[in-house]
Amino acid sequence: MTAPSSLLRRRVFSTDHKVIGVQFLLFSAFFLVLGGLTALAIRWQLAWPWSRVPIVGKALYPATGGVMTPEGYTVLFTLHGTIMIFFVIIPLLVGAFGNFLIPLMIGARDMAFPRLNAASFWLMVPAGALIVASFFVASGGPASGWTAYPPLAPIASAAAGRGLGQTLWLVSVFLAGVASTLGALNYVATVVMLRARGLSWTRLPLTVWALFFSAIIQLVALPVLTAGAVLQLFDRFLGTGFYTPAHLVVNQFTPESAGHAVGGQPLLWQHLFWFYSHPAVYVMVLPAMGIVSDVLAVHGRKPVFGYRPMVFSMGTIVVLGMFVWGHHMFVSGLDPAAGTAFMLSTILIALPSSVKVFNWLATLWGSRPRYDAAFLNAVGFVAMFVIGGLSGIWLASTPVDVPLHDTALVVGHFHFVVFGGSVFAAFAALHHWFPKMTGRRLDERLGKLHFAGTFVLTACVFLMMHQLGMAGQPRRVADPYVYAGLAHLKPLNVFISKSAFLLAAWQGFLVVNVVKTLLAKPEGERNPWDANTLEWETASPPPHANFEAELVVARGPYEYGVPDGPRDHRRQVGPG
Amino acid sequence: MRLVTVLLILLLGAAAVWSFAAARAHGWWFPENVSVFGARIDALFDLNLWITGGVFVLVFALLAWTVARGALPGRARPVHGDLRLELVWTLVPAAIFVGLAVAQLDEWRELKYAGARPHVAVTARVVASQFDWHFVYPGPDRRFDTLDDLETTYELVVPAGEPVVLQLVSRDVIHSFFVPGLRLKQDVVPGMRPEVWFEVRGPADLELVCAELCGWGHYKMAGRVRVVPRAAFDAHLAALERAFRSNGKDER
Incomplete structure (x- = not known):
């Protein structure tokens, strides 16, 4: 395998998994900025509703002199959710780190299907372009929430923004779904077929296990959402009525009079949507769990405690995770007997997660941490994930969920999982594998500063959302103070918004760190962390086809704290 | 650190x-x-x-x-x-x-569960549409969808001290009937007619919130639920009926 000679083939239309991984990294970084800006605009409106949006207000809302419109607010949270899930967290953890790490960590020269892999990235580009374009549609951006519930979403007359904007949204989600399915197929084939000699399943690093499990979720569940999106497109353009019940009068429009079929079920979409979109949470958090396990072991200089329980608990999450989607539908009109079943399965899925938390604690117990930025972010993940997991139990409890459903408490809950969890794990991964990607270590002082501020501000932004929800502030409401009973929550919302602006600004330390490090001279160290796994057995950055020679694996990935010998660790390769 | x-x-x-x-x-x-x-x-x-x-x-x-x-000091114990x-x-x-x-x-x-529904007639039908709450009482004949149905908007009045059953109907998209003071929330899905039930002992004046995104005006889809003693409830219905008889006929 020799590297292609043309620059275009090497850097842009490459089939090298490392290049594709870095492309996914840049892709998700771009959308992280966009998604973050939508979050700030949302927070502006919630703290100071109907006041002129600073800086971008005039350009975005010219008709009102820079004041956000109610439909503009709806577009913002629709795009925020869609972008953060489909274009940031999944491409970041699965696309970027999955692509970069899987072949390296299993000692393979590339993915099983390098062209399929490239196709997976190049389908995300039009998907991303469409979602950006949808924001600028003159008739309004997509405004049905990232959940796109019918009849609101498919029926174009339901309001402004359900026209071209919503169509672009649907096509974008469809393309992203196809892209992820192709990627997942590739990951599963690669892990099954291309492990180095001696790398048995029980010697696989937990990061690879986690990415493998995420890929299985995507393979099994994602086609359901993709097909569901196609049905919504049919309802819009082919006159079908999969999701349209009879006798609707939407904004003086009746689907029957326009020749549309009716007799469908709005709840059908909710089932199809959540059948993937709940497991998608595990797609976002399983890789984080794997990454954190590896980072804690390497930077804590101690084996991962309970390797097999760690693998089994992730496997349990995959299987049980397919049977919990109904907890999004407790108050939807779902049969209450099904609600009972979904309550039991959802409360039970807290069990594998808590087993993992206890195993992380046991890994930390008596470890010899370096307290570097990678380690700190991994500890931050554990702390944040515990909070998000525990408030999840309240929402799994059907009677308690009734007053809390669709309130700000739910927003706080899942941001602790996805921001506190997945994003902190991504920071840990960035610090840990940046030297492998670029041959340079990130600056530790800047890294620690970035961690400490991000940790405090994340708590400031998301913790008190629990209280907002208890007090009754609903989600997706452009002006909560319309309700007199919520007026007293304004100071809390102002505090949260100010914290959110600071949190965003604080990410400047990470940007400065990355830029500064990239401008520095490469150290080119192969194994700066004294780690055991296979990705450290090659140059930094690794050459095309990854390894100079074929690797033969002799042991598991977590031989740290070795009592005898000059080194405290035994690499997976070699005599010891 | x-x-x-x-x-x-x-x-x-x-x-x-x-x-x-x-x-x-x-x-x-x-x-x-x-x-x-x-x-x-x-x-x-x-x-x-x-x-x-x-x-x-x-x-x-x-x-x-x-x-x-x-x-x-030293190395960690290699416990697996x-x-x-x-x-x-x-x-x-x-x-x-x-x-x-x-x-x-x-x-x-x-x-x-349907088996837990109180054995009383539906007190009122809640009709949600972008971006208003409407309420329909069955009128003197105690049946819905008849000429004597009594309609009102924004404020739902229900009796205290007895079970209340509401039937939830949507004309257009999904809304959600959320009364924080009752700890009650139920999505109002077009094509379905879910029922909710509750009982309040004394008078109360409660906020009604739409808790499911229903379009640009979702944020202002507010209403009220007023719980009054039985006598006041009957008087309220009678007043609605009088108003209906005096000016409602032409509209029908």
């Missing part, structure tokens, strides 16, 4: 505990509950909060402690696991979780 990290963990733990401990005093708790059944939901929330709160304090204390004692510990922290949480789930089954059944 070790001490800073310990401090950060303790800070987050303390902030989380404080945010719930201080919530009532700051008005960040649930609004006052007036529903007979809602009190049982509140009790279940307290149960959830105490159990998860206990787990939270335990885990954060362990996390802070393990991070704090890290700087020991312990079956007994795994069994303990699998089975004990499993028992707690299953127990917690089972403890809530009764309330869920009484809240939603």
Whole structure:
């Protein structure tokens, strides 16, 4: 395998998994900025509703002199959710780190299907372009929430923004779904077929296990959402009525009079949507769990405690995770007997997660941490994930969920999982594998500063959302103070918004760190962390086809704290 | 950095505990509950909060402690696991979780199962449409969809001291009937006619919130639920009927 000679083939239309991984990294970084800006605009409106949006207000809302419109607010949270899930967290953890790490960590020269892999990235580009374009549609951006519930979403007359904007949204989600399915197929084939000699399943690093499990979720569940999106497109353009019940009068429009079929079920979409979109949470958090396990072991200089329980608990999450989607539908009109079943399965899925938390604690117990930025972010993940997991139990409890459903408490809950969890794990991964990607270590002082501020501000932004929800502030409401009973929550919302602006600004330390490090001279160290796994057995950055020679694996990935010998660790390769 | 990290963990733990401990005093708790059944939901929330709160304090204390004692001399002991510990922290949480789930089954059944519906006629039909709440009473013949149905908007009046059953109907998209003071929420899905039931002992004036995104005006789809003594309720219906008889005929 020799590297292609043309620059275009090497850097842009490459089939090298490392290049594709870095492309996914840049892709998700771009959308992280966009998604973050939508979050700030949302927070502006919630703290100071109907006041002129600073800086971008005039350009975005010219008709009102820079004041956000109610439909503009709806577009913002629709795009925020869609972008953060489909274009940031999944491409970041699965696309970027999955692509970069899987072949390296299993000692393979590339993915099983390098062209399929490239196709997976190049389908995300039009998907991303469409979602950006949808924001600028003159008739309004997509405004049905990232959940796109019918009849609101498919029926174009339901309001402004359900026209071209919503169509672009649907096509974008469809393309992203196809892209992820192709990627997942590739990951599963690669892990099954291309492990180095001696790398048995029980010697696989937990990061690879986690990415493998995420890929299985995507393979099994994602086609359901993709097909569901196609049905919504049919309802819009082919006159079908999969999701349209009879006798609707939407904004003086009746689907029957326009020749549309009716007799469908709005709840059908909710089932199809959540059948993937709940497991998608595990797609976002399983890789984080794997990454954190590896980072804690390497930077804590101690084996991962309970390797097999760690693998089994992730496997349990995959299987049980397919049977919990109904907890999004407790108050939807779902049969209450099904609600009972979904309550039991959802409360039970807290069990594998808590087993993992206890195993992380046991890994930390008596470890010899370096307290570097990678380690700190991994500890931050554990702390944040515990909070998000525990408030999840309240929402799994059907009677308690009734007053809390669709309130700000739910927003706080899942941001602790996805921001506190997945994003902190991504920071840990960035610090840990940046030297492998670029041959340079990130600056530790800047890294620690970035961690400490991000940790405090994340708590400031998301913790008190629990209280907002208890007090009754609903989600997706452009002006909560319309309700007199919520007026007293304004100071809390102002505090949260100010914290959110600071949190965003604080990410400047990470940007400065990355830029500064990239401008520095490469150290080119192969194994700066004294780690055991296979990705450290090659140059930094690794050459095309990854390894100079074929690797033969002799042991598991977590031989740290070795009592005898000059080194405290035994690499997976070699005599010891 | 070790001490800073310990401090950060303790800070987050303390902030989380404080945010719930201080919530009532700051008005960040649930609004006052007036529903007979809602009190049982509140009790279940307290149960959830105490159990998860206990787990939270335990885990954060362990996390802070393990991070704090890290700087020991020599190398870590290369422990790869312990079956007994795994069994303990699998089975004990499993028992707690299953127990917690089972403890809530009764309330869920009484809240939603059709068999728990009070044996009374539907008090009113709630009709949701972008972005208003309408309410229909069956009128003197006690039947819906007849000429004497009484319609009103924004404010739903229901009797105190007896079970109230509402039928929820949507004309267009999905809305959600959310009354925080009743601890009651039910999506109003077009094509379905879900029913909800509750009982309030004394008079109350409650906010009605739309809790499902229903379009650009979702944020202002507010209403009220006023609970009044039976006599006042009957008088309210009579007034509606009089108004209907005096000017409603031409509109029909």
